[in-house]
Amino acid sequence: MEVKINKGIISLIQGDITKQDTEAIVNAANKTLLGGGGVDGAIHRAGGKAILEECIKIGGCETGEAVITTGGNLPAKYVIHTVGPVYRDGTRGEPDLLASAYRSSLTLASANNIKSISFPSISTGAYRFPLEQAAGIALQIAINYLHEHDYIELICFVLFGQDAFDAFEKKLGQLT
Numbered sequence: 194m195e196v197k198i199n200k201g202i203i204s205l206i207q208g209d210i211t212k213q214d215t216e217a218i219v220n221a222a223n224k225t226l227l228g229g230g231g232v233d234g235a236i237h238r239a240g241g242k243a244i245l246e247e248c249i250k251i252g253g254c255e256t257g258e259a260v261i262t263t264g265g266n267l268p269a270k271y272v273i274h275t276v277g278p279v280y281r282d283g284t285r286g287e288p289d290l291l292a293s294a295y296r297s298s299l300t301l302a303s304a305n306n307i308k309s310i311s312f313p314s315i316s317t318g319a320y321r322f323p324l325e326q327a328a329g330i331a332l333q334i335a336i337n338y339l340h341e342h343d344y345i346e347l348i349c350f351v352l353f354g355q356d357a358f359d360a361f362e363k364k365l366g367q368l369t
């Protein structure tokens with residue numbers, strides 16, 4: 194599914210983010226930046242040790258913020274590592290922190306002249322953020338960003354399972 198917003202496109206696909214050839218892919222990392230399971234594990238496995246070495250030098254990342262490394266052996270030139278919130282009960286700033294993780298990643302992409310970027314569904318795996326709410330936040334930030342910035346051409350959401358794809362597809366239909 195694709196939707197044109199201002200000068201850019203939001204695209205939803207089902208697949209593996211490590212295979213994407215957008216200029217940047219986003220990693221759903223943790224604060225240590227030292228790797229883990231899920232998307233993080235897949236990116237470090239496919240990208241090789243250059244990414245981990247850069248992450249060690251950077252030294253960590255706060256929740257809601259983002260940092261950038263090269264893409265190592267990945268098709269993408271860059272990996273933007275962001276840290277989504279661990280979802281507890283929804284009253285601890287989780288929605289704002291998730292929005293901030295997406296916004297910080299897009300801002301960092303712009304600062305590096307990146308025109309195409311792929312996101313996973315941040316925080317909805319090990320960090321247990323409810324999928325439908327997370328999809329709404331992710332898409333709203335992407336829509337707002339494309340309205341405010343003419344430079345980015347493509348924001349792609351790479352959803353791993355049918356449930357995630359369906360949730361994003363439904364929300365994108367509602368929001369556009």
Ligand code: AR6
Pocket residue numbers: 208209210211221222223228229230231232233234235277313314315316317318319320321322351352353354357
């Ligand atoms: N491509 C795209 N999406 C994927 C892939 C992939 N290769 N693999 C998993 N997903 P998660 P989080 C989906 O757990 O919730 C790590 O250990 C997955 O199905 O990767 O932000 C980190 O080190 C789910 O929908 O990220 C942190 O400690 C979504 O990606 C912690 O997990 C996010 O799931 C971060 O947890």
